Amino acid sequence: MAEQQQQLTSEDIIQEENLVFDRTQLLTDNVFHYCPGCGHGVAHRLIMEVVEELEVQDKAIGIAPVGCSVLAYNYMDIDMQEAAHGRAPALATGIKRTMPDKYVFTYQGDGDLAAIGTAETIHACNRGENVAIFFINNGIYGMTGGQMAPTTLEKMKSSTTPYGRNIKQMGNPLKITELVAELPGTYYVTRQAVHKPGAVRKAKKAIKKAFEYQKLEKGLSFVEIVINCNSGWKMEPVDANKWMDENFLPYYPLGDIKVPEKK
Numbered sequence: 001m002a003e004q005q006q007q008l009t010s011e012d013i014i015q016e017e018n019l020v021f022d023r024t025q026l027l028t029d030n031v032f033h034y035c036p037g038c039g040h041g042v043a044h045r046l047i048m049e050v051v052e053e054l055e056v057q058d059k060a061i062g063i064a065p066v067g068c069s070v071l072a073y074n075y076m077d078i079d080m081q082e083a084a085h086g087r088a089p090a091l092a093t094g095i096k097r098t099m100p101d102k103y104v105f106t107y108q109g110d111g112d113l114a115a116i117g118t119a120e121t122i123h124a125c126n127r128g129e130n131v132a133i134f135f136i137n138n139g140i141y142g143m144t145g146g147q148m149a150p151t152t153l154e155k156m157k158s159s160t161t162p163y164g165r166n167i168k169q170m171g172n173p174l175k176i177t178e179l180v181a182e183l184p185g186t187y188y189v190t191r192q193a194v195h196k197p198g199a200v201r202k203a204k205k206a207i208k209k210a211f212e213y214q215k216l217e218k219g220l221s222f223v224e225i226v227i228n229c230n231s232g233w234k235m236e237p238v239d240a241n242k243w244m245d246e247n248f249l250p251y252y253p254l255g256d257i258k259v260p261e262k263k
Contacts, residue, residue: 017188024049026057032062033071037237039227042194044075047107051209060103061095063088065117067109086117089124094230105132105212110262111141114150121180128219130186131182132210135177135222138229139248146232150174151197153251155201158232177224178210180259187219188239189258193226195241199254204254220259226252 026048032095034040038239057078064072068087082090088106096104106113113121113135121133138191139156141147146159153173155164181189188210190202203225205249226248227242235243 013131026052027229028077030074031094033156034068035110035229035231037228037230037240038056038068039138039194039225040136042200043107043134043203043225043227044069044072044199045064046194046207047105047134048076048078050102050204050208051103054103054208054211056211057104059101060105061099063095063104063106065106065108065112066235067112067144069109069136070124070143071105072080072107073254076090076227086112087116088117089120089129089131089133092133093127093129094115096129096131100130101216103132105134105210107134108136108140110135110139110151111144116185118150118176121176122183125180125220125222126183127186128187130214130217130219132207132214132221132223134210135224137177137224138232138253139173139225140229140232142159142229143233146229150176151252153247156247157194167242168186170172177222177252178257180222185219186222186258187216187260188221188256190222190256191224191226191252193249193254195226195228211245213260224252226254 032041060078062080063090064082088108092106133248137151139151140150148158148161152165153202154167157164180186190206193199194203206223210223213221228244230237230240233240
């Protein structure tokens with residue numbers, strides 16, 4: 001028996017029945033440029049896992065933004081386009097209307113989607129464009145220096161609010177996900193996270209629904225994914241996740257906001 005165990009090779013052990021996790025083949029071998037502990041990498045993986053499971057690699061078209069995920073096309077092995085800052089929903093509109101059989105999605109941060117691209121976001125949602133928007137919210141401008149974003153919390157410090165966000169001077173944090181849920185063109189609106197195993201599973205289900213709902217041609221699916229920015233928040237990754245649980249998620253609670261009516 002001992003001799004048999006010694007003779008086992010990796011090929012003997014790595015069998016389908018023993019496989020617990022297999023990396024999606026739709027992520028390239030390029031090393032992520034994201035900071036250690038950032039949730040962008042998890043979000044990328046979930047989207048590509050869903051594309052692979054639905055077997056729509058040849059039909060999926062993603063649109064990369066300007067921001068931390070500006071190089072998203074470097075990691076996702078599908079057709080990708082780059083949009084000008086904030087203009088991803090407009091580009092998605094054009095692609096989907098000219099190629100309605102494609103699965104079109106945008107991948108945007110809070111500065112791109114909720115500040116520079118507010119108008120594009122609101123009008124695409126109001127028109128009910130048959131696309132999916134994946135909105136990555138970390139409450140700060142990550143790539144350009146840690147400035148205050150529309151989603152920065154009250155009293156939250158940033159490079160442009162060193163003493164914390166002052167509501168009287170800078171206004172309230174923007175709950176754009178709740179805002180677009182009120183528009184008649186949105187079909188499915190939800191807020192999820194990827195900082196814990198249970199949250200990752202729920203986020204993947206939401207992403208999968210957003211792709212599946214494109215078949216129904218009922219409107220736009222909007223999936224917010226809350227992540228940390230330990231670099232911008234000036235915290236270690238574990239501390240940033242804890243701070244997010246205690247401060248960020250009470251203001252941006254997780255869960256479905258608008259779901260299709262059951263008939």
